[in-house]
Amino acid sequence: MDDPGDELLDRAFLALADPARRRIIARLSRGPATVNELAEPFEISKQAVSKHIQVLEQAQLVTRTRDAQRRPVHLDPARLEALTAWIDQYRLVREGQFRSLDAVLKSLAADSGKQSHESAKDPS
Amino acid sequence: MDDPGDELLDRAFLALADPARRRIIARLSRGPATVNELAEPFEISKQAVSKHIQVLEQAQLVTRTRDAQRRPVHLDPARLEALTAWIDQYRLVREGQFRSLDAVLKSLAADSGKQSHESAKDPS
DNA sequence: TTCTTAATCAACCAGTTAGTTGATCAAGAG
DNA sequence: CTCTTGATCAACTAACTGGTTGATTAAGAA
Numbered sequence: 001m002d003d004p005g006d007e008l009l010d011r012a013f014l015a016l017a018d019p020a021r022r023r024i025i026a027r028l029s030r031g032p033a034t035v036n037e038l039a040e041p042f043e044i045s046k047q048a049v050s051k052h053i054q055v056l057e058q059a060q061l062v063t064r065t066r067d068a069q070r071r072p073v074h075l076d077p078a079r080l081e082a083l084t085a086w087i088d089q090y091r092l093v094r095e096g097q098f099r100s101l102d103a104v105l106k107s108l109a110a111d112s113g114k115q116s117h118e119s120a121k122d123p124s
Numbered sequence: 125m126d127d128p129g130d131e132l133l134d135r136a137f138l139a140l141a142d143p144a145r146r147r148i149i150a151r152l153s154r155g156p157a158t159v160n161e162l163a164e165p166f167e168i169s170k171q172a173v174s175k176h177i178q179v180l181e182q183a184q185l186v187t188r189t190r191d192a193q194r195r196p197v198h199l200d201p202a203r204l205e206a207l208t209a210w211i212d213q214y215r216l217v218r219e220g221q222f223r224s225l226d227a228v229l230k231s232l233a234a235d236s237g238k239q240s241h242e243s244a245k246d247p248s
Numbered sequence: 249t250t251c252t253t254a255a256t257c258a259a260c261c262a263g264t265t266a267g268t269t270g271a272t273c274a275a276g277a278g
Numbered sequence: 279c280t281c282t283t284g285a286t287c288a289a290c291t292a293a294c295t296g297g298t299t300g301a302t303t304a305a306g307a308a
Contacts, residue, residue, distance in 0.1 A: 017138035029214040080215035090153040091204035193254045
């Protein structure tokens with residue numbers, strides 16, 4: 001009953017449900033950074049930032065390496081893709097309500113012109 | 125300093141960070157449903173499901189209408205798109221680290237001009 | 249009117265999260 | 279060795295989350 005992928009989705013979405021962690025993601029998208037570097041633009045303590053990074057790490061959104069005393073944090077875009085993959089399952093399905101579908105239309109070319117979808121897929 | 129759109133992102137990601145609410149989203153992607161219908165596959169009480177729907181509603185992921193005593197819940201895909209829009213800002217940026225891009229490549233067909241420059245500013 | 253159904257409101261409880269401060273560990277530098 | 283830097287660990291608090299049960303509102307049906 002427990003989909004093992006569920007917990008990872010839980011952690012990932014929860015990790016992004018915090019503006020500080022989203023800012024950390026944004027910063028890491030420009031390259032790896034240490035805890036001190038990440039903590040600098042925030043008013044919160046370094047320990048608090050370290051906890052945020054732990055949350056991101058448990059969600060597998062970032063990884064940490066070693067460099068002498070420093071522990072540089074790297075963004076792992078693969079997990080971000082898992083989130084968009086989940087969302088993309090649903091953001092299109094009710095055709096009466098969508099808006100800008102540009103990117104998705106090509107990946108749904110097989111399903112064009114219909115509004116019924118008998119997908120027996122039951123994720124999360 | 126605080127982006128007002130931030131709070132909506134907070135709520136939306138937090139709303140999705142729960143398997144029950146993701147199942148509700150999945151169910152609603154197949155059409156509107158009442159609270160009782162949504163509560164049926166769960167073991168939790170109807171009140172708990174009602175709370176979940178409130179969370180989704182505050183995140184503007186769903187809307188509620190009125191039909192006699194029933195209050196059918198509808199999925200609002202627009203907000204899901206806002207989430208993918210946020211993620212898409214970052215999921216590709218570090219070219220040296222990506223992994224499986226299969227699904228993404230087609231949606232980036234128009235973006236073919238961008239490629240990597242090897243870590244120009246990063247001491248390793 | 250009374251009865252049933254659909255759903256929310258209110259109060260409460262257990263577990264978790266985000267933040268703090270202070271101590272500790274690990275790796276160089278002197 | 280000692281000292282400094284980078285980062286984590288430990289303990290604690292305040293606030294929030296997810297769930298419960300019981301009462302209440304709202305709309306029809308009898």
